[in-house]
Structure formats: C-alpha cells, structure tokens
Amino acid sequence: MKNPKIIPLILFTCLFSKGIIAQCPIIPAPSSYLKFKDRFDFQNLIQTNFSLIPANIKAYFTTEMSVLFNLELKQMENIKPTISFLKVESAIHKDWYEIDVKTDHILISFSSDASCFYAINSFLQLIEKKGTETYIQNCKITDYPKFEWRGLHLDVSRHFFSVEEVKKYIDLMAFYKFNTFHWHLTDDQGWRIEIKKYPKLTETGAWRDSTVNNHYTTIPRTYSSEIYGGFYTQEQIREVVKYAESKYINIVPEIEMPGHARAALAAYPEFSCTGIQQNVPGLWGVFDDIYCSKKETIDFNIDILSEVLELFPSKYIHIGGDEAPKDRWKKCINCQRIILENNLKGEHELQSYFIKKIDKYLTSKGRKLIGWDEILEGGLSPNATVMSWRGTQGGIEAVKQGHAVVMSPGSHCYFDHYQSKNSGDAIAFGGFTSLEKVYSFEPIPAELSLQESKLILGAQANLWTEYIPNMKQLEYMTFPRALALSQVLWSVKKPSYKVFQDRLIKKHLFLLKQKDVNYSKAIFYPKMTISKTKNGIRYNFKSDLKDYQFIENNANQYGSNSKIEYLEEIKVNLDRQRIPNGETAALIVPFYLGLEIKPIYINYKLHELLGLPIKFITEPNERYSYNKELCLLDGIIGVTPWNSGEWLGFDTTEIIFEVNLLKEVEIKNVYLSFLDDASSWIHLPEKIIISTSINKKKWDVFPFTVEKNKNTYQINKNAKYIKYKILTKKSIPQNFPGEGKTPWTFMDEIMVNFE
Numbered sequence: 001m002k003n004p005k006i007i008p009l010i011l012f013t014c015l016f017s018k019g020i021i022a023q024c025p026i027i028p029a030p031s032s033y034l035k036f037k038d039r040f041d042f043q044n045l046i047q048t049n050f051s052l053i054p055a056n057i058k059a060y061f062t063t064e065m066s067v068l069f070n071l072e073l074k075q076m077e078n079i080k081p082t083i084s085f086l087k088v089e090s091a092i093h094k095d096w097y098e099i100d101v102k103t104d105h106i107l108i109s110f111s112s113d114a115s116c117f118y119a120i121n122s123f124l125q126l127i128e129k130k131g132t133e134t135y136i137q138n139c140k141i142t143d144y145p146k147f148e149w150r151g152l153h154l155d156v157s158r159h160f161f162s163v164e165e166v167k168k169y170i171d172l173m174a175f176y177k178f179n180t181f182h183w184h185l186t187d188d189q190g191w192r193i194e195i196k197k198y199p200k201l202t203e204t205g206a207w208r209d210s211t212v213n214n215h216y217t218t219i220p221r222t223y224s225s226e227i228y229g230g231f232y233t234q235e236q237i238r239e240v241v242k243y244a245e246s247k248y249i250n251i252v253p254e255i256e257m258p259g260h261a262r263a264a265l266a267a268y269p270e271f272s273c274t275g276i277q278q279n280v281p282g283l284w285g286v287f288d289d290i291y292c293s294k295k296e297t298i299d300f301n302i303d304i305l306s307e308v309l310e311l312f313p314s315k316y317i318h319i320g321g322d323e324a325p326k327d328r329w330k331k332c333i334n335c336q337r338i339i340l341e342n343n344l345k346g347e348h349e350l351q352s353y354f355i356k357k358i359d360k361y362l363t364s365k366g367r368k369l370i371g372w373d374e375i376l377e378g379g380l381s382p383n384a385t386v387m388s389w390r391g392t393q394g395g396i397e398a399v400k401q402g403h404a405v406v407m408s409p410g411s412h413c414y415f416d417h418y419q420s421k422n423s424g425d426a427i428a429f430g431g432f433t434s435l436e437k438v439y440s441f442e443p444i445p446a447e448l449s450l451q452e453s454k455l456i457l458g459a460q461a462n463l464w465t466e467y468i469p470n471m472k473q474l475e476y477m478t479f480p481r482a483l484a485l486s487q488v489l490w491s492v493k494k495p496s497y498k499v500f501q502d503r504l505i506k507k508h509l510f511l512l513k514q515k516d517v518n519y520s521k522a523i524f525y526p527k528m529t530i531s532k533t534k535n536g537i538r539y540n541f542k543s544d545l546k547d548y549q550f551i552e553n554n555a556n557q558y559g560s561n562s563k564i565e566y567l568e569e570i571k572v573n574l575d576r577q578r579i580p581n582g583e584t585a586a587l588i589v590p591f592y593l594g595l596e597i598k599p600i601y602i603n604y605k606l607h608e609l610l611g612l613p614i615k616f617i618t619e620p621n622e623r624y625s626y627n628k629e630l631c632l633l634d635g636i637i638g639v640t641p642w643n644s645g646e647w648l649g650f651d652t653t654e655i656i657f658e659v660n661l662l663k664e665v666e667i668k669n670v671y672l673s674f675l676d677d678a679s680s681w682i683h684l685p686e687k688i689i690i691s692t693s694i695n696k697k698k699w700d701v702f703p704f705t706v707e708k709n710k711n712t713y714q715i716n717k718n719a720k721y722i723k724y725k726i727l728t729k730k731s732i733p734q735n736f737p738g739e740g741k742t743p744w745t746f747m748d749e750i751m752v753n754f755e
C-alpha cells in the first residue's frame with residue numbers, strides 16, 4: 001500500500017514546477033490562474049500577430065493599450081511577434097480562452113470571436129504599472145463562462161440616456177464580460193424608440209410635461225414642470241446595436257405590454273379600454289390604464305414588434321408583462337367579450353391570452369419571447385422564457401414547467417436599491433442591496449435538480465431610473481455592484497468575498513477611475529453597530545478595511561499598511577431621567593478616504609424607550625430581522641423610502657411583542673412607524689391593539705385602526721409593560737403586486753409620549 005503522506009509532497013512539487021495557484025487580479029476571476037516566477041516586460045513597441053483576430057478586436061486592443069497604459073501595439077512583417085494569437089477549433093466551452101504569459105512571449109488562444117474579446121479584457125486587467133515599468137507576471141490562465149445570460153438592464157423611460165451614454169454603459173459591461181444588455185425602451189413615463197408606422201409614439205409619447213419631485217411616496221407630492229423626454233431614431237438604434245455587437249453584447253429590447261403603457265396610450269388612446277385621452281404621466285408607479293386586450297391593440301403591438309425585429313437581431317425579445325392591474329379589463333366590454341368567447345377564467349387568463357398571441361407572432365419570426373414573472377399568471381405561453389424579479393419563486397415555478405429562466409430577484413439584483421446606510425446618499429427607490437449581498441447571490445436555487453438547473457440561463461441586474469436622473473448617478477448605482485454580479489455569473493468557482501474585495505480595491509477602483517466612472521465608495525464606509533449599555537445604547541463605527549489606504553488616483557498607493565481612521569464609538573445614551581424626548585440629531589461620522597475626510601450622516605432620535613428590553617412573541621422574517629433586539633428601540637429612524645436595514649420585516653398576519661419599561665411610566669401616547677410600499681408587497685397593517693399593565697396580571701386594552709400618515713395613538717395610562725399586537729390584511733388585495741399573498745409588514749422605531 002502506498003504511503004498517503006507522499007501525496008502532498010508530490011502535489012507541492014508539481015505546483016512548484018507548474019506554477020502556483022494564486023490570487024488573480026482579473027474580475028471576474030478566471031477558472032484557473034497559475035502564477036510563475038519572472039515576468040513579461042513591455043517595451044514601447046510591442047510586436048503583435050493580429051492576422052487571426054477580427055478587425056474590431058484588433059482596434060479595441062490597440063486603443064485600450066494606448067489609452068490605459070500608453071503602450072503601442074504594432075504588426076510588422078518578418079519580425080517575431082511578442083504577442084501572438086491562436087484560434088483553437090475545439091475547446092471544452094464555446095467561449096473558452098487561454099493566456100500564456102512567458103518572459104519573452106505571450107500566447108492568447110481562443111475558441112470564438114467572443115472568447116478572443118474576453119481574453120483581451122482579461123489581458124488588459126493583468127497589466128501592472130509601477131513607475132516607468134509596465135509588465136505582466138508570468139502566468140497561465142484558462143477560462144470560460146459559467147452562465148450564458150450575463151446581463152445588465154437599463155430603463156431609459158423614467159430618465160433618458162443619450163446614445164453616447166448608452167455606449168459608455170456598454171463599454172463598461174464589456175470590460176467586465178457581461179454579454180446581454182436589456183434595454184427597457186418603453187414605459188409609462190416615456191416611449192423611447194422611433195416606430196415609423198406610429199409616429200405619435202415618439203411625437204407625443206416621448207415627452208412628459210412634469211416629473212414628480214422627491215420619492216413618489218412623499219406626501220404632499222410636488223412636481224417640476226419642465227418638459228422632459230427624448231427618443232432614439234431607428235438609425236441610432238442600429239448604431240447602438242452594431243456597437244454592442246462589436247463588443248460581443250446582445251441587446252434584448254423590451255417593449256412593455258399590456259401594462260406600463262401610458263406613454264403609448266397618450267399617443268394612441270384608442271388602444272386602451274376607455275379610449276380616454278390622458279397625458280404621459282410625470283408620476284412613478286403602477287397605473288390602472290393599460291392596453292385593452294382587443295384585436296386592434298394586439299395588432300398594434302405586433303406592428304411595433306415587426307419594426308423592432310428589423311432593428312434587433314436578438315433571439316430574445318422582452319415584452320414586459322409585469323404590473324398590469326386588471327381594473328379596466330373588468331369593466332371593458334371588449335375584454336369581457338374575449339373572456340367569454342375564449343372560455344377564459346377571468347382577467348389573468350386574459351393576460352395569458354394576450355401574451356400567447358404575441359408569443360405566437362415572435363415564434364413565427366424565429367424569435368423567443370421573454371417576460372417578467374407575471375406572465376406565469378393565467379398560464380405560461382408555450383415558448384416563453386421567464387425573468388424572475390419578485391424573488392426567485394416565479395423562476396423556480398417556470399423551470400418546474402420546463403421553461404428557461406433568467407434570475408433577477410429584487411433581493412440581490414435591483415441596483416436601484418440603496419447600497420449604504422449613509423443618510424447623505426441620494427434618494428433611491430428603496431431596499432438595501434450592498435455589494436456583499438450582490439456577491440452572495442446564487443442564481444441557481446438550491447431546490448432545483450442538476451437537470452432543472454440547466455434551464456437557468458443566468459441572471460441580470462436591473463437599473464430602474466426613477467431616481468437615477470443622469471449618467472453620474474447611473475454609474476454610482478451600477479458600480480462596483482456590477483463587478484460583484486459579473487463574478488457571480490462568470491466564475492465556475494467564485495472566490496471568497498474578501499478576495500474579491502481585495503482585487504476590487506487594489507486594482508479595479510483605479511481602472512474604474514481611469515474610465516471616468518463615478519463609482520460608489522460605500523465599501524469604505526465605517527460599519528455601524530449598535531449595542532446596549534447600562535442606561536441606553538452606543539453607536540460604534542469601524543471600518544473592516546483598515547489595512548487599505550485609499551488614494552483614488554494612484555493604483556500604487558493601494559495595499560499599504562496605513563489605516564483608514566475610524567471613530568471608536570459615539571455614545572448617545574444619557575441618564576434615562578433626562579432624555580430630551582424626541583430630539584433629533586444627525587451623527588456626522590468623519591472617516592478618511594485616502595487623504596480626504598468624508599463625513600457620513602446617520603440620523604437618530606432620542607426617546608424614552610431607547611434600548612429597553614423587548615420580547616418578540618412573533619419573530620420577524622429572518623431576512624429582515626436586522627439587529628432584532630434593538631432595531632425598534634435604537635433611535636435610528638428607518639428612512640422612508642425604505643432604506644438600509646432599519647426596518648424589521650414580518651410575513652405573518654399577526655405580530656406580537658412586548659416592551660418592559662423597567663419602571664412605571666405615564667404613557668400619554670404610543671408611536672409606531674410602518675412602511676407603506678405596495679410595489680414591494682409591503683402594506684400598512686389594519687389594526688393595532690395596545691395593552692398596558694403595571695404588574696402583568698391586569699391589562700388595559702386599547703384597539704386602534706391604522707390610518708395612513710398617522711403614527712401616534714392616545715393611551716393616557718400608567719404602565720410598566722406595553723404589549724403590541726398588530727393585525728394585517730389577510731392577503732394582498734386585488735390589483736396590487738403580489739395579489740393574494742400574505743402582505744409584508746415593515747416596522748421601525750416605536751416610541752412613547754412622542755407627538
């Protein structure tokens with residue numbers, strides 16, 4: 001029998017002679033990276049054998065080498081190249097490539113044009129520049145992608161982005177090996193694609209006369225009265241499609257139906273159920289007026305799609321299908337007649353009927369329909385692919401029915417959510433999706449078998465632009481989170497988050513800066529932890545990146561031993577006797593970002609319940625149980641719209657918890673705060689029942705009906721214990737997203753004697 005102790009020794013010897021498995025600077029990390037001794041030094045003139053690679057890749061490579069590294073690539077006859085290319089006919093994956101860096105020569109092997117392009121982008125990320133020296137560490141990379149759909153989406157309806165801006169977005173996607181650009185071209189607030197047969201779509205539908213200020217849930221609403229809009233001509237669309245093709249990115253256009261059609265209906269009201277002329281709305285949300293399901297409307301959409309197919313060679317065509325309230329259909333004689341004539345069981349089947357007609361058309365043209373997961377309702381069309389956004393459940397259901405799926409759940413893939421807890425960050429749609437959370441995403445749900453998981457094409461992040469008014473903010477919301485997603489989608493084996501973070505900071509933030517990207521620096525923010533003290537609570541701020549010095553303009557400054565300074569702690573506790581109830585203040589936490597001092601802002605409120613013992617009889621859902629014991633009593637007010645982790649989320653119809661005031665206190669009123677965000681399935685509860693007691697034997701009970709914008713409820717009782725019972729709607733009402741499901745209840749700070 002062999003001695004097993006020999007094995008590690010043999011392995012070690014092998015690795016030494018073949019190279020060392022090491023951290024690779026490339027994002028997304030390649031399948032295999034072996035690092036060797038010595039390096040390839042770039043001379044000013046680099047001989048390159050370009051004859052085997054497409055002209056667009058040659059142009060890209062030459063330009064990027066010059067712009068990023070000031071290096072010139074040349075091809076000269078009869079001179080031995082220092083970089084050469086080799087096309088391999090059969091490889092283990094259609095997009096396989098290999099880079100072999102030796103001291104005197106670099107060989108780039110590839111199996112497809114796209115993989116040649118991926119290899120070039122990897123190559124660019126391998127180059128190190130220190131002072132006047134430019135080099136690549138000798139290494140061998142073997143690589144290919146894990147998922148075939150590696151997508152980013154962009155909503156150009158809520159805010160419009162110019163052709164040049166869209167091209168920059170595509171450039172950045174390409175650099176990080178995304179291959180699918182989901183272009184959301186139509187929505188309620190603006191129609192953005194020229195359709196020759198229906199010129200009013202852009203003459204009228206591309207322009208709105210107002211835009212809501214602040215978050216759309218902020219009451220009272222105010223509006224800016226500027227005319228806002230824009231659209232792409234068919235010529236411009238062709239130009240962008242061609243541009244994306246040159247970077248191996250497929251553009252999937254989205255033409256929304258039957259909902260999110262107000263801009264189209266402003267131009268052609270005859271395709272609605274009522275025929276009433278309405279404007280292009282300047283308010284965000286979900287509107288009752290959608291396309292009628294009558295034949296004329298379906299023909300109208302097919303006409304539009306026939307022009308769209310001329311412009312976009314994509315196999316997949318996205319037809320939306322989300323958030324289509326059925327109120328109008330219920331009252332429309334045309335819609336009801338179709339239900340009767342086709343033996344449909346109500347309006348969900350009518351939507352399915354509508355989508356099936358479109359599916360039939362697209363299939364007849366050799367294309368594939370893709371839609372948001374609402375297209376499952378009323379029966380999935382035979383050839384449809386599902387994009388799962390309301391969690392992954394819709395995707396799982398579609399896979400179980402044998403359909404292909406792209407995962408894009410709000411929890412990990414909505415980049416219109418906040419990424420930091422800094423109250424100074426610009427307003428966002430809501431939700432909290434940190435870089436680390438994106439990185440933790442796994443597109444294949446655990447409940448799928450190996451066979452079923454093959455139907456998961458991949459995933460994408462969505463950039464809805466209600467609160468993204470310009471390119472700078474788009475970059476801020478997209479980066480660096482897109483790099484985390486690219487890693488999720490590309491690598492068969494994802495490195496640890498710590499390794500990813502290290503690569504990001506040491507190399508990629510610098511590259512992003514060079515590419516003039518306004519990326520978020522949220523990863524450098526000190527993290528806040530809140531803990532109880534004897535008489536109150538303590539806020540503590542600490543950066544877990546203290547080993548990095550961050551100097552944005554110079555990559556060589558990364559990784560030094562200097563520390564980001566951070567504040568140890570800020571005490572907010574006061575003698576409980578003297579708490580100035582209701583006083584609001586902002587913690588301004590300074591921290592160093594390189595040589596710059598940046599403040600982050602955290603709003604807090606002092607009140608009598610700070611840090612008191614709380615007992616949950618009903619547990620919050622574990623996904624939304626952030627700092628459970630303190631969350632409702634920590635002084636930090638969950639920002640509306642829904643920001644960060646300050647809200648406790650419950651998915652039960654009854655919620656019960658109890659607070660111990662430690663001594664008898666006169667309670668004039670109680671204050672509760674709930675989130676109201678129907679688009680995220682979060683609803684106000686219906687009733688709250690407050691019980692107070694001084695001995696836990698006898699309880700006084702105060703029932704209240706919950707009202708919108710009301711937080712304070714009169715009690716006027718002495719108490720040592722307060723019990724809270726919250727009753728929600730039994731299910732989400734009709735015509736709201738998530739209809740029929742248990743509503744979520746999100747709660748934040750509870751206070752007493754606070755007006």
Ligand code: ACM
Nearest residue numbers: 322323372389464
């Ligand atoms: C969506 O976010 N309404 C697909």
Ligand code: ZN
Nearest residue numbers: 273292332335
């Ligand atoms: Zn109708």
